[in-house]
Amino acid sequence: MASFNYQDTNKAIAEFKELEHGQYFEYRISQGNAPLQGDYGLRHGLPHEIAMCDGSVRFANVKKTVAYICVDENEQGFPVIVKWNIKSLWIK
Numbered sequence: 001m002a003s004f005n006y007q008d009t010n011k012a013i014a015e016f017k018e019l020e021h022g023q024y025f026e027y028r029i030s031q032g033n034a035p036l037q038g039d040y041g042l043r044h045g046l047p048h049e050i051a052m053c054d055g056s057v058r059f060a061n062v063k064k065t066v067a068y069i070c071v072d073e074n075e076q077g078f079p080v081i082v083k084w085n086i087k088s089l090w091i092k
Contacts, residue, residue: 012051014092016062019085026051027062034059044079046070064089 012026027050032039034049034057041049041059049057050069059079060069065086070079 012092014062015090016067016086017088018067019087022087027060027067030059040079041070044070046079062086062089 012028015026027048030049032042046059048060048062050060060067067084072080
């Protein structure tokens with residue numbers, strides 16, 4: 001499972017297992033200070049940060065059964081969003 005690997009007091013609030021590939025992910029409430037991306041997610045209505053396996057974060061809006069995840073940015077600077085279905089969700 002991917003987890004947040006940089007020193008921070010903003011710890012993960014929950015983890016989920018996505019349905020299609022069965023991967024586990026931790027997420028937390030964004031404070032607008034993600035390395036490299038800053039407050040991009042908050043400015044675009046994505047209140048969560050998901051820890052990715054490569055140490056980066058993706059901005060998202062995680063619900064009980066789905067997560068809307070920013071996977072890219074279009075030419076105008078707006079997020080490209082994909083929907084992941086969630087199989088299981090655990091609150092920490």
